[in-house]
Amino acid sequence: MRNKHATQLIYELSQNGRKAVALPQVDVPERPVEELIPERFLAKKTLGLPQVAEPEIVRHYANLSTLNMSVDTHFYPLGSCTMKYNPKRNERLASLRGIVDVHPYQSERSLQGLLQIFFELQEMLGEISGLDAVSLQPAAGAHGELTALMVAAAYFRDLGEVRTTVLTPDSAHGTNPASARMCGFDTVTVKSTPAGFVDMEDLKSKLDDSVAVFMITNPNTLGLFERNVAEIADQVHARGGLIYLDGANMNAILGVTRPGDFGADMMHFNPHKTFSGPHGGGGPGAGPIAVTSKLGAFLPVPRVRREEAEGECSYCLDWDQPQSIGRVRSFFGNSGVLVRAYCYLRTHGPDGLREVSENAVLNANYLLSRVKHFLPVPQGDRCMHEFVASAAQCKNERGVSAMDLVKRLLDYGFHAPTVYFPLTVKEAVMIEPTETESKEMLDQFAETLFRVLEEPDDLLHEAPHTTQISRPDEVTAARKPMLRWNPSTEE
Amino acid sequence: MKPEELKYAKTHEWVHVDSAEGGNGSMATVGISAFAVEALTDLVFLELPEIGKQVAAGDSLGEVESVKAVSDIYSPVTGEVVQVNEELPEALQWLGEDPYGRGWIAKIRLGDASALENLMDHTAYSKLCADEES
Numbered sequence: 261m262r263n264k265h266a267t268q269l270i271y272e273l274s275q276n277g278r279k280a281v282a283l284p285q286v287d288v289p290e291r292p293v294e295e296l297i298p299e300r301f302l303a304k305k306t307l308g309l310p311q312v313a314e315p316e317i318v319r320h321y322a323n324l325s326t327l328n329m330s331v332d333t334h335f336y337p338l339g340s341c342t343m344k345y346n347p348k349r350n351e352r353l354a355s356l357r358g359i360v361d362v363h364p365y366q367s368e369r370s371l372q373g374l375l376q377i378f379f380e381l382q383e384m385l386g387e388i389s390g391l392d393a394v395s396l397q398p399a400a401g402a403h404g405e406l407t408a409l410m411v412a413a414a415y416f417r418d419l420g421e422v423r424t425t426v427l428t429p430d431s432a433h434g435t436n437p438a439s440a441r442m443c444g445f446d447t448v449t450v451k452s453t454p455a456g457f458v459d460m461e462d463l464k465s466k467l468d469d470s471v472a473v474f475m476i477t478n479p480n481t482l483g484l485f486e487r488n489v490a491e492i493a494d495q496v497h498a499r500g501g502l503i504y505l506d507g508a509n510m511n512a513i514l515g516v517t518r519p520g521d522f523g524a525d526m527m528h529f530n531p532h533k534t535f536s537g538p539h540g541g542g543g544p545g546a547g548p549i550a551v552t553s554k555l556g557a558f559l560p561v562p563r564v565r566r567e568e569a570e571g572e573c574s575y576c577l578d579w580d581q582p583q584s585i586g587r588v589r590s591f592f593g594n595s596g597v598l599v600r601a602y603c604y605l606r607t608h609g610p611d612g613l614r615e616v617s618e619n620a621v622l623n624a625n626y627l628l629s630r631v632k633h634f635l636p637v638p639q640g641d642r643c644m645h646e647f648v649a650s651a652a653q654c655k656n657e658r659g660v661s662a663m664d665l666v667k668r669l670l671d672y673g674f675h676a677p678t679v680y681f682p683l684t685v686k687e688a689v690m691i692e693p694t695e696t697e698s699k700e701m702l703d704q705f706a707e708t709l710f711r712v713l714e715e716p717d718d719l720l721h722e723a724p725h726t727t728q729i730s731r732p733d734e735v736t737a738a739r740k741p742m743l744r745w746n747p748s749t750e751e
Numbered sequence: 752m753k754p755e756e757l758k759y760a761k762t763h764e765w766v767h768v769d770s771a772e773g774g775n776g777s778m779a780t781v782g783i784s785a786f787a788v789e790a791l792t793d794l795v796f797l798e799l800p801e802i803g804k805q806v807a808a809g810d811s812l813g814e815v816e817s818v819k820a821v822s823d824i825y826s827p828v829t830g831e832v833v834q835v836n837e838e839l840p841e842a843l844q845w846l847g848e849d850p851y852g853r854g855w856i857a858k859i860r861l862g863d864a865s866a867l868e869n870l871m872d873h874t875a876y877s878k879l880c881a882d883e884e885s
Contacts, residue, residue: 434821656884680819734818738795 267327267728270320271745274310280317308746327728329675335701337627339646339678339690340433340481342511342533344620349607350536350600359599364591368576374599375575378592379564381602385550388510388613389527390520393556395563396548397593401508404528404547405439405475407560410585411526411551412473412502413443414558418583421500423472429458431482431682433506436475445472452684456482456639458492467499477506478522479513479644481682481690483624493523502526502555510534511694512621512645515614519550526551531601538600546594546601557583564592619695620645623702627693630706634713638685646692648685654713655687660720662687665712667731668723672708752851754785758867759876760827763787764812765851766870774864779828781812782855783846786880791817794843799835800857806832808866812857824856829866834858 293302312320329336336343354360358373368375382394398404409426416423426440429450437447451462458476467474474496478486486492493503505519505527511534519527531537532545539545551559561584562577592598608616621644628637628647635649651662666676666689678690693702712720724730757765763784770777788794796816806812806826813824835857839845846854861867871879 683820735793735795738818 267324268320269745270312270317271308271310273312273316273320276311278311278313278316280312280314329670334673334675335693335697335705336675337677337691337693337705338675339483339648339692340508340681341539341678342508342530342645342692342694343539343675344511344533344536344694345696346536346538346600347604347607350603351538353603354596354599359595372575374592374595375564375577377599377602378595379566379575381548381598381605382564384602384605385529385548388514388518389507389524389529389550390518391524391527391550392520392553393559393563394548394550395559396546396598397560397587397589398528398547398549399589399594400545401506401528401530401533401547402435402439403588404549405435405504405506406442407547407585407588408504408526408528408549408551409439409443409445409473410588411549411555411558412504413445414583414585415502415555416472418558423470423501425468425470425472427463427466427471427474429476429480431456431480431684432475432477433481433508436477436506440473440475450474456480456484456684457486458488460488460491463492463495467495467501469499471496471499471501473502473504475504475506476524477509478519479509479646481509482639482648482685483509483512483643483646483690483692484639485512485644489522497523508533509645512617514617515610516617520552526555529601531597535601535604537597537604544594544597546597548593548598557581558585560585560588616695617645620693623693623695623697624691626699627691627702627706630702631691631709634710635689645694646690648682649689649691650685651687651689658717660717662689664720664723665689665709668712668715668720669708670724671726672712674705674708752780754851755873757851758827758870758872759784759879760808760825760870761879762825762827763790764825764827766827766867767851768861768864768867769858773861773867775861777861777864778833779830779859779861780855781827781857781859782850783815783824784876784880785850786883788846788850788854791815791819791822793818794846797840797843797846797856799837799840800832802832802835804832805862806830806859808863808869826859827866827870828859828861828864830859830862832857833860 331343331345362371362374378396382396385394386392398407424446426445426447427450428436428447429452431452440447448466450466451459453459476486476492478489480486496503502525503523505524507527507529510529526549528547528549530547532539537545561581562579565576565578567574567576624643624645624647628643631649635651636653637647637649639648651665654660662679666679669676680688681690682688752767757767759765763786765782765784767780768777769780794815794817798814800812807829808826810826811823812826815822815824836855
């Protein structure tokens with residue numbers, strides 16, 4: 261039985277005079293604080309920090325942690341996010357002293373191990389992408405998109421070409437047009453066909469010499485491999501544009517095909533998705549990018565380089581790139597998740613990585629083959645690593661929405677799939693099981709989803725029923741967010 | 752305003768020509784349809800156009816954000832924005848309660864009334880919505 265402490269704010273647990281520290285007796289003469297610090301620097305009011313004893317603090321956070329759904333506790337088929345299991349081995353290796361007890365201002369000489377990891381990771385990402393040059397600096401996938409677009413902008417500036425437009429398909433992740441706008445481009449949307457692929461006629465009508473980049477996700481967000489991707493790339497290249505590959509769905513194609521081979525000029529990886537880094541819990545994510553050789557000179561600095569002299573090899577940070585767009589992140593980027601990605605890649609090796617993708621695709625197709633009988637999947641019978649079902653019929657006939665269905669899954673101990681994305685599918689339910697789930701788990705999930713669809717409408721409208729908070733008021737939370745606690749917030 | 756008397760764009764905006772003759776220089780009131788509001792679900796934010804902005808039919812007239820997505824509002828007509836419903840961003844419920852009345856978005860002085868001919872009447876628009884539903 262959970263108690264209420266778990267959802268109270270720690271400020272609400274505060275009692276005057278309670279504390280969790282015991283300071284030793286002062287062994288110097290005590291003086292009033294006003295004598296030591298000029299009055300203008302002193303706070304006028306107390307800070308109002310919570311006054312809580314240690315057991316209360318520990319119980320508060322321990323209880324809160326039990327309300328969480330995570331890959332360590334639940335099946336988490338959150339489409340587009342690749343919530344695969346995070347091997348504990350990677351956590352242990354990433355905690356080694358030579359990795360955590362170092363400082364970015366140490367000499368390169370004393371950081372050789374870490375630099376070697378980064379260099380080898382650059383090489384491996386280059387090989388997986390089929391592209392020539394890699395930067396590990398960007399701090400997240402969307403940051404990788406922005407960085408790559410800045411590289412593209414620098415490339416066109418260098419050529420003396422004025423290109424103002426970035427094309428994105430209507431099924432694109434919202435970050436694609438957002439990154440393009442942040443980088444100063446206009447965005448134009450390219451339609452999809454009813455089958456879920458880029459509409460070639462629409463692309464042709466929008467492709468002109470003002471197009472700098474076509475940002476494409478492949479497999480796309482419907483979990484389909486864009487069959488025309490090579491032709492798309494040829495057409496964009498023929499007009500002098502570049503192809504950006506959103507690498508969010510790399511889990512489907514590792515070791516099977518390479519973005520560089522199907523025409524991409526630049527891409528990002530999401531190590532926290534594809535390479536099993538934790539999402540958030542183990543520190544921030546990263547969004548390394550890979551580009552073709554003609555764009556390499558514009559990548560951020562520093563990059564890690566290997567030097568060989570007198571049979572000895574060493575690693576150094578290369579700042580000498582006059583055409584570089586400069587830094588996009590302090591120091592080496594978010595190194596923790598990069599080290600975990602490195603461990604993951606080393607553990608699997610080339611053949612193992614291919615198996616990762618084969619099993620991710622197999623698991624998704626198995627689940628698709630079960631789910632499509634009771635929740636239609638508009639874009640066909642086969643998928644890559646994920647598929648998008650639609651609750652539109654259920655919404656029209658019974659008024660039960662995609663949101664109602666997935667909220668009810670929480671009551672059965674499953675994290676909800678992604679809903680209402682991509683926007684091209686009505687009442688979208690986007691399911692990505694990943695390769696780390698067993699057949700038994702996939703069966704349980706499919707059976708539960710089937711059972712939920714049979715449940716009474718009212719039960720579903722009000723779900724979830726077993727969580728401490730059922731449905732927060734999303735509109736008020738978005739329009740009138742209360743971002744800090746103060747005494748007046750309390751009733 | 753009665754939905755049956757309005758004209759509609761494929762992108763789910765409605766327009767009402769306020770003066771009888773309906774030529775260049777007449778005023779038109781613009782909003783988004785009940786179908787669009789329903790499809791967007793819970794609205795959280797609306798960006799109105801600036802007064803004085805010149806728009807062509809199909810240009811962005813503003814943005815509406817719901818808990819699901821951000822969508823552009825496209826102008827169904829060509830002309831100059833002369834008035835906007837300034838209270839609306841703080842009263843988004845009007846879009847759901849009265850999309851053809853208090854939920855109006857902007858008044859536009861028509862620059863090229865011929866663009867109206869590309870719009871649908873209520874019957875054609877209802878059919879479009881029915882097709883999108885299925």
